[in-house]
Each structure stands twice: as structure tokens, then as C-alpha cells.
Amino acid sequence: MKEKIETFSISQVSQMTGVSKNKIREWHAKGFLPGVQSISVGSRLHRRFSEDEIAMIRMINDYQKQGYTLGAAVNKANQKDGGAA
Numbered sequence: 874m875k876e877k878i879e880t881f882s883i884s885q886v887s888q889m890t891g892v893s894k895n896k897i898r899e900w901h902a903k904g905f906l907p908g909v910q911s912i913s914v915g916s917r918l919h920r921r922f923s924e925d926e927i928a929m930i931r932m933i934n935d936y937q938k939q940g941y942t943l944g945a946a947v948n949k950a951n952q953k954d955g956g957a958a
Contacts (some may be wrong), residue, residue, distance in 0.1 A: 880910060890930050897930060905933070905947045909948035 887894045901920060902911050906929060910921040922930075929950055936946035
């Protein structure tokens with residue numbers, strides 16, 4: 874039996890991380906969050922985030938607060954995460 878992985882909506886992730894929904898959407902659109910799932914609900918697509926993506930969002934945000942550019946923050950987060958993303 875396949876283990877069900879809990880996922881979270883963009884609103885939940887925004888509340889959990891303090892990162893705005895628009896910023897999360899931007900990072901996903903730029904390809905910095907490749908593991909995010911998209912599910913179809915009617916004619917709309919909804920993003921669903923796992924704990925791994927939430928951890929990545931937190932790391933990127935923390936590095937940006939330290940003054941890193943978005944690209945550098947993503948690179949640092951990927952190094953810390955073992956390059957999983």
C-alpha cells in the first residue's frame with residue numbers, strides 16, 4: 874500500500890513560513906520549487922506543497938533575509954538540502 878504524503882495549500886504554506894503567496898508563486902514559476910505538485914480542481918490548478926518544499930521555502934527566505942539574491946539563496950538552500958531540488 875502506498876504511503877500517503879500530507880500536502881499543504883499555498884495559503885497554509887504562506888502562514889507557516891511567513892512568505893507571501895505571490896512570492897511562493899513567483900519562485901515556483903521560476904523553477905526554484907520543482908517538486909511542487911499541481912492538482913486540477915475543475916478548470917483551475919492548485920499547488921500542493923510537501924514538508925520538503927516547505928523546508929526549502931523557509932531556507933530560501935532565511936537566506937534572502939541575510940542579504941542573498943534569490944538565485945544565490947536558492948543555490949545555498951540546495952547545497953544545505955544536499956542538492957535534492
